[in-house]
Amino acid sequence: xxxxxxxxxxxxxxxxxxxxxxxxxxxxxxxxxxxxxxxxxxxxxxxxxxxxxxxxxxxxxxxxxxxxxxxxxxxxxxxxxxxxxxxxxxxxxxxxxxxxxxxxxxxxxxxxxxxxxxxxxxxxxxxxxxxxxxxxxxxxxxxxxxxxxxxxxxxxxxxxxxxxxxxxxxxxxxxxxxxxxxxxxxxxxxxxxxxxxxxxxxxxxxxxxxxxxxxxxxxxxxxxxxxxxxxxxxxxxxxxxxxxxxxxxxxxxxxxxxxx
Amino acid sequence: xxxxxxxxxxxxxxxxxxxxxxxxxxxxxxxxxxxxxxxxxxxxxxxxxxxxxxxxxxxxxxxxxxxxxxxxxxxxxxxxxxxxxxxxxxxxxxxxxxxxxxxxxxxxxxxxxxxxxxxxxxxxxxxxxxxxxxxxxxxxxxxxxxxxxxxxxxxxxxxxxxxxxxxxxxxxxxxxxxxxxxxxxxxxxxxxxxxxxxxxxxxxxxxxxxxxxxxxxxxxxxxxxxxxxxxxxxxxxxxxxxxxxxxxxxxxxxxxxxxxxxxxxxxxxxxxxxxxxxxxxxxxxxxxxxxxxxxxxxxxxxxxxxxxxxxxxxxxxxxxxxxxxxxxxxxxxxxxxxxxxxxxxxxxxxxxxxxxxxxxxxxxxxxxxxxxxxxxxxxxxxxxxxxxxxxxxxxxxxxxxxxxxxxxxxxxxxxxxxx
Ligand code: HEM
Numbered sequence: 001x002x003x004x005x006x007x008x009x010x011x012x013x014x015x016x017x018x019x020x021x022x023x024x025x026x027x028x029x030x031x032x033x034x035x036x037x038x039x040x041x042x043x044x045x046x047x048x049x050x051x052x053x054x055x056x057x058x059x060x061x062x063x064x065x066x067x068x069x070x071x072x073x074x075x076x077x078x079x080x081x082x083x084x085x086x087x088x089x090x091x092x093x094x095x096x097x098x099x100x101x102x103x104x105x106x107x108x109x110x111x112x113x114x115x116x117x118x119x120x121x122x123x124x125x126x127x128x129x130x131x132x133x134x135x136x137x138x139x140x141x142x143x144x145x146x147x148x149x150x151x152x153x154x155x156x157x158x159x160x161x162x163x164x165x166x167x168x169x170x171x172x173x174x175x176x177x178x179x180x181x182x183x184x185x186x187x188x189x190x191x192x193x194x195x196x197x198x199x200x201x202x203x204x205x206x207x208x209x210x211x212x213x214x215x216x217x218x219x220x221x222x223x224x225x226x227x228x229x230x231x232x233x234x235x236x237x238x239x240x241x242x243x244x245x246x247x248x249x250x251x252x253x254x255x256x257x258x259x260x
Numbered sequence: 261x262x263x264x265x266x267x268x269x270x271x272x273x274x275x276x277x278x279x280x281x282x283x284x285x286x287x288x289x290x291x292x293x294x295x296x297x298x299x300x301x302x303x304x305x306x307x308x309x310x311x312x313x314x315x316x317x318x319x320x321x322x323x324x325x326x327x328x329x330x331x332x333x334x335x336x337x338x339x340x341x342x343x344x345x346x347x348x349x350x351x352x353x354x355x356x357x358x359x360x361x362x363x364x365x366x367x368x369x370x371x372x373x374x375x376x377x378x379x380x381x382x383x384x385x386x387x388x389x390x391x392x393x394x395x396x397x398x399x400x401x402x403x404x405x406x407x408x409x410x411x412x413x414x415x416x417x418x419x420x421x422x423x424x425x426x427x428x429x430x431x432x433x434x435x436x437x438x439x440x441x442x443x444x445x446x447x448x449x450x451x452x453x454x455x456x457x458x459x460x461x462x463x464x465x466x467x468x469x470x471x472x473x474x475x476x477x478x479x480x481x482x483x484x485x486x487x488x489x490x491x492x493x494x495x496x497x498x499x500x501x502x503x504x505x506x507x508x509x510x511x512x513x514x515x516x517x518x519x520x521x522x523x524x525x526x527x528x529x530x531x532x533x534x535x536x537x538x539x540x541x542x543x544x545x546x547x548x549x550x551x552x553x554x555x556x557x558x559x560x561x562x563x564x565x566x567x568x569x570x571x572x573x574x575x576x577x578x579x580x581x582x583x584x585x586x587x588x589x590x591x592x593x594x595x596x597x598x599x600x601x602x603x604x605x606x607x608x609x610x611x612x613x614x615x616x617x618x619x620x621x622x623x624x625x626x627x628x629x630x631x632x633x634x635x636x637x638x639x640x641x642x643x644x645x646x647x648x649x650x651x652x653x654x655x656x657x658x659x660x661x662x663x664x665x666x667x668x669x670x671x672x673x674x675x676x677x678x679x
Contacts, residue, residue, distance in 0.1 A: 068338040068339075068342060073342070140338065144529060144532040149529075223342075223348040227349075227520050227523075230520060231516065231519070231520025231521055232520075234516050234520060235516050238512055238513045242509040245509055246506055252499060252502050253499065253502075
């Protein structure tokens with residue numbers, strides 16, 4: 001019977017993994033980065049998250065919204081963990097439309113930590129119109145919305161190159177080695193020194209790309225650290241319980257002349 | 261059954277049991293004589309019950325926060341993931357739970373195919389099981405639509421469009437299903453309503469499934485009829501309960517591995533892009549557990565033909581007990597069937613793989629070969645093998661090493677011996 005068991009488990013494993021074989025076509029495999037948040041106990045690099053937020057705020061947020069995040073998330077555990085004052089200051093730096101007030105008028109007020117991130121455009125159509133017909137996708141879950149995840153986002157950011165000879169690109173279209181189809185309607189958003197890091201880190205394109213990708217990965221999975229931590233505990237607990245139940249089972253079944 | 265004599269010990273118990281014999285039922289369930297040689301493939305029934313309850317409990321909590329509206333559904337799922345306490349955990353258990361549920365049901369079904377559990381006198385158990393499986397597919401399909409991502413929307417579009425292949429009334433039926441002229445808000449609303457309903461229908465069928473099981477009792481790896489209770493059986497509790505618990509815990513470790521460490525591998529990344537009727541994804545693929553049927557659907561050049569074969573692939577399972585002509589249940593004693601069984605397993609896995617690939621070139625050829633073989637297995641292989649095969653010697657009882665002489669299929673049939 002054991003041979004039968006083995007074959008079956010093997011085939012099922014194969015079957016499950018086959019779903020991962022579904023890859024997009026004509027695309028370079030993204031660069032593999034050794035992210036600190038991968039693996040069973042992976043955690044975000046706090047400093048990188050804070051720098052990444054700075055890149056998002058100073059560069060990307062002029063085109064890309066992040067509508068499912070609130071400013072308060074920036075101070076929560078497992079995220080950039082800005083202090084309460086910092087979060088208040090970040091929120092207060094934007095003007096939020098609120099209302100209607102008792103007179104029925106809409107009005108502007110400084111942002112509060114409970115507000116959602118302010119979007120750069122009033123709606124999707126406005127963002128498309130302002131970006132030459134391309135929609136700059138909302139960044140809340142962008143990392144989860146691309147097959148290659150964090151590696152892919154990072155690769156796109158550093159993947160700008162001159163187009164291969166013979167390839168003609170329309171105005172406002174750029175060649176990117178890693179973008180699906182190799183054509184992207186976003187000009188290279190990062191250039192050496194486009195932000196000045198407050199912690200003194202050298203703002204190279206590669207550094208900024210890593211930082212902002214880390215930030216976007218957290219934005220897509222703010223629960224990641226807690227998930228990893230809980231997961232390790234749950235699995236250890238289950239393994240111990242399994243052993244206990246196994247021993248009880250052996251004991252109980254020893255009363256009959258049959259194997260388990 | 262051994263529990264005829266059951267008498268509640270307390271006075272209150274007796275009072276209640278005389279009016280509603282729930283305690284008698286409980287005693288029946290704990291004493292239920294079970295073959296002592298059941299292997300771990302038999303633990304998946306309990307695992308499936310766990311899966312169903314898990315989906316119902318997590319689903320009810322999700323439904324407290326989910327908003328079934330085309331403009332709000334995606335945002336409400338993000339709200340669950342970010343703002344609801346342990347919302348991410350509940351949602352990941354629910355979405356991975358669907359996959360685990362199907363993993364378990366496939367093992368359970370292929371167990372039945374190997375050990376001939378669908379044969380007389382268990383045909384009704386088998387048919388109820390298939391009804392559960394059909395409803396599971398409906399529930400999972402509609403559940404996948406609820407987060408209203410790109411795959412939700414386009415999956416719903418592809419599947420509902422299948423009905424338009426029905427001659428004459430197809431278009432009207434599709435419009436009726438949608439409640440609109442395309443997949444839209446009314447579609448999402450009714451899918452949510454049905455997604456909430458179906459699991460409770462499944463629960464009802466599970467009760468019937470187990471009731472029908474408790475009439476003839478469990479089949480077992482040797483596939484022979486056994487006397488109950490006897491030295492071949494053990495009471496369900498504590499023997500089977502502890503064994504099921506052990507297997508369930510191992511299953512839960514795998515389940516937890518997915519939930520906590522790779523919660524999105526079994527899903528499709530496009531479903532994190534909000535539904536957009538104007539942008540069609542490059543490849544529309546259903547969830548992995550529906551892929552073999554998707555491959556069969558696409559292997560036929562004609563839409564109606566594809567739909568008929570796809571549904572036929574499931575409905576042929578309903579008549580399986582009458583297609584298999586062998587009187588011997590367990591494949592352990594059926595050397596020829598055993599080989600065809602594995603070929604069939606490989607065929608289904610191949611179809612599943614192809615279902616995820618673009619329907620062109622070599623994949624199309626393989627899909628056609630695989631589809632034809634799928635039906636040949638039931639229509640030709642099973643009836644013929646049952647008649648030709650010389651089965652191996654079968655033990656007279658589980659505890660008894662004495663073997664009957666290799667049962668000649670013709671002989672077995674004449675005496676109508678059930679082995
Ligand atoms: C047979 C049992 C069930 C199966 C197989 C099933 C399957 C699914 C699947 C595949 C999804 C999509 C998950 C995703 O990608 O997000 C889903 C979502 C959902 N289900 Fe179920 N489900 C079941 C039972 C239930 C029940 C009983 C309820 C409610 C009482 C429920 C409520 C929901 C809700 C509200 C969602 C949308 C939230 C979300 O997408 O996470 N489900 N279900």
